[in-house]
Amino acid sequence: MTNPLTLYDRPNSYIGHSVPRPDARRLSEGRGRFVDDKVLPRMVHAAFVRSDMAHARITSIDISDAKNSPGVIAVWTGADLAPHVEPYVGVLSHLAGLRSAPQMPLADDVARWQGEPLAMIVATSRALAEDAVALVTVEYEELPAACDMETALDPDAPVIHQEFGSNLAWERTVDVGDTKAAFSRTDVTLVERELRFGRHTGVTLEARAAIADFDPSEDHLTFHYSGQAPHMMQFIFAKHLGLAEENVRIIAEDVGGSFGIKIHTYGDEIATAIASRLLKRPVKFVADRHESFLTDIHARDHVVHGKMAVTQDGQIAALAFDDVTGIGPFSMYPRTSAIEANQVLNLTGAPYDIENYHARARVVFQNKNMMCQYRAVGHPIAMAICDGLLEDAAAAIGLDPVEIRRRNLMRDDSYPRASASGMKLDDLSHQKALERLVDMMRYEALREDQARLRNEGVFRGIGFCSMVEVTNPSPMFYGIGGAPIASQDGATIRLDAGGGIQVSSSVTEQGQGTNTILAQIAADIFGVDLDRVRIKTGDTEVTPYGGGTWASRGAGIGGEAMLQAAVALKEQVLDVAAVILQAKPDDLDIKAGKITDTDGTERMDLSDLARTVYYRGNELPSDLKPELIATRHYRVTDFPFVFTNGAMAAHVEVDTDTGIIRVLDFWAVEDCGRVLNPLLVDEQIRGGVVQGIGGALYEECLYSEDGQMLNTTMADYLVPMSAEMPDIHVAHIETPTKTSVLGAKGAGEAGTGGAPGAILNAVNDALRPLNSSLWQMPMTPERVLKALGKV
Amino acid sequence: MKQTAQISLTVNGETVEADVPVRRNLVDFLRQDLGLTGSHVGCEHGVCGACTLEVDGRMVRGCLMLAVQANGANVTTVEGLADSGRSAALRQSFMARNALQCGFCTPGMLASAIEYIEAGGASDRNAIREHLSGNYCRCTGYQAIVDAVCDVIDGRVSA
Numbered sequence: 031m032t033n034p035l036t037l038y039d040r041p042n043s044y045i046g047h048s049v050p051r052p053d054a055r056r057l058s059e060g061r062g063r064f065v066d067d068k069v070l071p072r073m074v075h076a077a078f079v080r081s082d083m084a085h086a087r088i089t090s091i092d093i094s095d096a097k098n099s100p101g102v103i104a105v106w107t108g109a110d111l112a113p114h115v116e117p118y119v120g121v122l123s124h125l126a127g128l129r130s131a132p133q134m135p136l137a138d139d140v141a142r143w144q145g146e147p148l149a150m151i152v153a154t155s156r157a158l159a160e161d162a163v164a165l166v167t168v169e170y171e172e173l174p175a176a177c178d179m180e181t182a183l184d185p186d187a188p189v190i191h192q193e194f195g196s197n198l199a200w201e202r203t204v205d206v207g208d209t210k211a212a213f214s215r216t217d218v219t220l221v222e223r224e225l226r227f228g229r230h231t232g233v234t235l236e237a238r239a240a241i242a243d244f245d246p247s248e249d250h251l252t253f254h255y256s257g258q259a260p261h262m263m264q265f266i267f268a269k270h271l272g273l274a275e276e277n278v279r280i281i282a283e284d285v286g287g288s289f290g291i292k293i294h295t296y297g298d299e300i301a302t303a304i305a306s307r308l309l310k311r312p313v314k315f316v317a318d319r320h321e322s323f324l325t326d327i328h329a330r331d332h333v334v335h336g337k338m339a340v341t342q343d344g345q346i347a348a349l350a351f352d353d354v355t356g357i358g359p360f361s362m363y364p365r366t367s368a369i370e371a372n373q374v375l376n377l378t379g380a381p382y383d384i385e386n387y388h389a390r391a392r393v394v395f396q397n398k399n400m401m402c403q404y405r406a407v408g409h410p411i412a413m414a415i416c417d418g419l420l421e422d423a424a425a426a427i428g429l430d431p432v433e434i435r436r437r438n439l440m441r442d443d444s445y446p447r448a449s450a451s452g453m454k455l456d457d458l459s460h461q462k463a464l465e466r467l468v469d470m471m472r473y474e475a476l477r478e479d480q481a482r483l484r485n486e487g488v489f490r491g492i493g494f495c496s497m498v499e500v501t502n503p504s505p506m507f508y509g510i511g512g513a514p515i516a517s518q519d520g521a522t523i524r525l526d527a528g529g530g531i532q533v534s535s536s537v538t539e540q541g542q543g544t545n546t547i548l549a550q551i552a553a554d555i556f557g558v559d560l561d562r563v564r565i566k567t568g569d570t571e572v573t574p575y576g577g578g579t580w581a582s583r584g585a586g587i588g589g590e591a592m593l594q595a596a597v598a599l600k601e602q603v604l605d606v607a608a609v610i611l612q613a614k615p616d617d618l619d620i621k622a623g624k625i626t627d628t629d630g631t632e633r634m635d636l637s638d639l640a641r642t643v644y645y646r647g648n649e650l651p652s653d654l655k656p657e658l659i660a661t662r663h664y665r666v667t668d669f670p671f672v673f674t675n676g677a678m679a680a681h682v683e684v685d686t687d688t689g690i691i692r693v694l695d696f697w698a699v700e701d702c703g704r705v706l707n708p709l710l711v712d713e714q715i716r717g718g719v720v721q722g723i724g725g726a727l728y729e730e731c732l733y734s735e736d737g738q739m740l741n742t743t744m745a746d747y748l749v750p751m752s753a754e755m756p757d758i759h760v761a762h763i764e765t766p767t768k769t770s771v772l773g774a775k776g777a778g779e780a781g782t783g784g785a786p787g788a789i790l791n792a793v794n795d796a797l798r799p800l801n802s803s804l805w806q807m808p809m810t811p812e813r814v815l816k817a818l819g820k821v
Numbered sequence: 822m823k824q825t826a827q828i829s830l831t832v833n834g835e836t837v838e839a840d841v842p843v844r845r846n847l848v849d850f851l852r853q854d855l856g857l858t859g860s861h862v863g864c865e866h867g868v869c870g871a872c873t874l875e876v877d878g879r880m881v882r883g884c885l886m887l888a889v890q891a892n893g894a895n896v897t898t899v900e901g902l903a904d905s906g907r908s909a910a911l912r913q914s915f916m917a918r919n920a921l922q923c924g925f926c927t928p929g930m931l932a933s934a935i936e937y938i939e940a941g942g943a944s945d946r947n948a949i950r951e952h953l954s955g956n957y958c959r960c961t962g963y964q965a966i967v968d969a970v971c972d973v974i975d976g977r978v979s980a
């Protein structure tokens with residue numbers, strides 16, 4: 031077998047080309063198969079009574095009127111469902127000291143956040159179930175609530191879980207070098223800021239949706255799920271409902287956006303599965319938008335006190351910060367709500383040479399909805415801390431923000447190496463990416479325009495972010511801590527009698543184009559046209575076992591497994607072809623569905639080979655035992671994660687009368703290793719940038735002091751819409767990872783991770799001549815005007 | 822308590838007679854009663870645009886209209902736009918530009934874009950962005966959608 035890398039240059043190659051997604055056609059014709067599109071025989075519908083209070087003892091729940099409401103089939107409270115579920119606790123052993131309390135799908139005696147499910151109604155339609163919800167009367171005894179994470183650790187704060195004695199869920203400190211000594215040097219300039227990152231959420235256009243279909247005759251649960259990690263969910267339903275794992279089938283067909291929102295254990299979904307088991311018929315639950323805002327995991331919510339010292343020539347002498355983050359009343363199961371803070375400690379400053387680094391994070395319980403992993407976990411915080419302070423320091427010593435990066439970025443020839451926090455890094459290109467960015471955005475000209483416009487009273491700003499992204503995680507991310515989350519993925523490829531191939535993979539598709547990437551790799555490496563490949567993902571019963579799609583791992587890990595499987599099948603097929611054609615396998619190849627000589631001369635059709643094997647085995651020697659199917663698995667072994675890097679820049683204009691920030695342009699140079707499909711990668715970057723801009727400028731889950739979320743509609747919670755968004759210019763550097771043959775790293779989260787830091791810097795660049803700055807996201811018009819002292 | 826009304830309308834060229842609860846909105850009626858699940862529901866209060874469809878020649882929010890209000894109307898959904906070929910060029914350009922990822926916004930986005938194109942809209946990026954600003958997309962960042970609409974207006978795709 032030849033080195034697969036040489037295959038990239040073959041005719042009919044797909045890897046590296048902008049191949050449109052075959053499954054897009056179906057979706058554009060209205061033929062999607064989203065969970066709410068499915069109707070099963072005898073299916074009934076669930077709705078939930080949810081807590082109106084942030085923290086309250088439930089003194090009684092009167093369900094009698096609801097029970098008699100038309101169409102109602104069942105009404106259950108927490109006590110009713112408790113015997114049917116094993117409680118779950120969101121801790122992992124590698125996050126030493128992390129604590130959380132057992133959770134149940136419906137709260138029993140105490141509600142700990144507004145929106146927590148208290149009772150479940152199942153009726154013949156969702157509308158009738160909602161009618162009955164309105165007839166349930168809950169009596170509460172209000173308890174003092176700890177809503178504000180900044181005071182939740184105060185000695186007199188109400189403690190949410192008495193057994194812990196405080197609201198501290200987890201704390202970690204990283205201390206490298208001697209920051210104290212560096213900060214007290216007389217030859218450094220210090221900048222110090224308080225950065226605030228608001229709570230926001232995923233707002234997937236398709237809300238969380240589930241159909242649980244329990245069949246008592248086989249003790250078997252089929253769960254139609256809108257999400258990213260089918261095998262993880264299989265484990266969770268099996269363990270907590272007491273079923274054999276093989277008796278739980280998770281099907282995730284079309285998913286209307288996930289971004290990390292739909293990868294957690296939600297009480298209403300567990301309750302839906304229990305309901306199906308109790309009723310012995312399918313039960314559907316689809317969250318409405320109000321429920322989504324109240325209960326889909328929220329993200330970010332950090333207050334960071336950060337400090338940086340730089341020498342007069344702009345070298346970073348030290349970086350230190352203290353992060354407090356609020357996670358709601360429990361750590362989310364099974365991924366935990368400490369991973370984000372852990373990432374902030376791991377990633378801050380990772381693009382730069384930093385010898386003295388001190389970071390502390392405290393993860394705090396509070397009476398708000400739970401916080402957990404959302405696209406670019408921890409990244410926007412980590413990048414904004416370091417790059418925000420860096421540009422602040424550059425301004426303080428009168429250095430250009432590009433120049434200060436040139437003096438501090440890790441050199442492209444300095445890998446493999448580690449970051450200050452100890453992250454193992456390799457195959458990165460910060461310097462190249464920055465220079466490419468500066469070139470692409472016409473930096474000098476832009477600065478000239480900026481200066482000219484300032485004289486006319488127009489305040490524009492240019493801001494940068496040099497960033498890393500965690501992709502292709504190894505078992506060090508979750509598995510090591512005891513989570514039921516696979517870090518390896520598998521791909522199976524089968525040659526069928528007609529000469530087409532069937533592929534199944536354990537990574538999943540939520541619109542990124544995973545299925546297309548898999549088809550490209552399979553077709554390219556094995557040697558058939560793309561339209562002869564059928565892909566199956568998102569079904570635990572028929573795909574290999576694996577982790578699914580999260581942490582930008584689909585292409586890098588799932589893709590490598592696919593490549594290995596295609597290589598294996600090709601070898602197997604050529605072995606058979608060699609016997610039939612009386613040739614040596616090494617002298618044969620497969621191109622566009624034909625067995626050929628290596629010079630391309632056609633010898634036989636793949637379907638002839640397959641039909642001979644499947645139908646007319648009598649024509650083959652009896653000692654030949656052909657296998658026209660191959661499965662391979664892949665995991666990253668040499669590194670905990672495969673990092674990517676990027677350089678981004680934002681150009682904004684701040685209206686100093688209204689406080690409105692307009693993003694004029696955005697540029698992103700990304701190095702995700704080998705680019706498998708430029709069309710898809712560019713769109714991942716752009717979509718990610720727009721989510722990052724959303725977090726930086728618009729999106730915030732607003733709560734009252736007593737823990738009531740105030741903006742639970744899409745009219746009140748602002749998301750980026752087309753009119754506000756700029757065109758986003760994307761370019762790539764390709765430094766393939768040496769950890770795989772394919773060389774692909776992830777790309778899905780870079781934009782979301784880097785954009786907020788770039789926007790923060792651009793806004794502050796615009797405000798600088800006015801002697802103002804703003805360090806709170808989202809940077810709303812009101813906050814801009816406050817920073818300017820105008821309100 | 823159950824209140825229904827008899828309605829008759831044309832959906833994607835077919836005559837439909839139905840007895841519907843008077844409180845059911847048009848998009849729920851199309852999805853639940855007729856199995857036309859191409860139209861999506863993202864917010865149920867007229868903000869996200871996922872339910873955008875055509876009623877008597879105008880693009881409307883299927884969640885803001887009751888099914889009974891469509892009595893006698895001519896309704897076209899994303900399925901009808903595909904079957905008749907009316908969305909063919911736009912669908913092709915959406916695929917070429919990767920203007921859909923998860924595809925959940927796509928039926929509404931296509932409807933709004935067709936409204937713009939059929940009204941003779943120019944390939945002016947800002948005008949297109951303004952026109953589509955009632956359709957939320959969480960995945961794409963919108964740029965590819967604007968590109969796709971421009972491609973159709975400028976005749977860069979044919980279907």
Ligand code: FES
Pocket residue numbers: 861862863864865866867868869870871872873882883884885
């Ligand atoms: S569902 Fe109708 S506009 Fe959102």
Ligand code: FES
Pocket residue numbers: 235286287541920921922923924925926927957958959960961
């Ligand atoms: S493609 Fe997912 S919401 Fe638009």
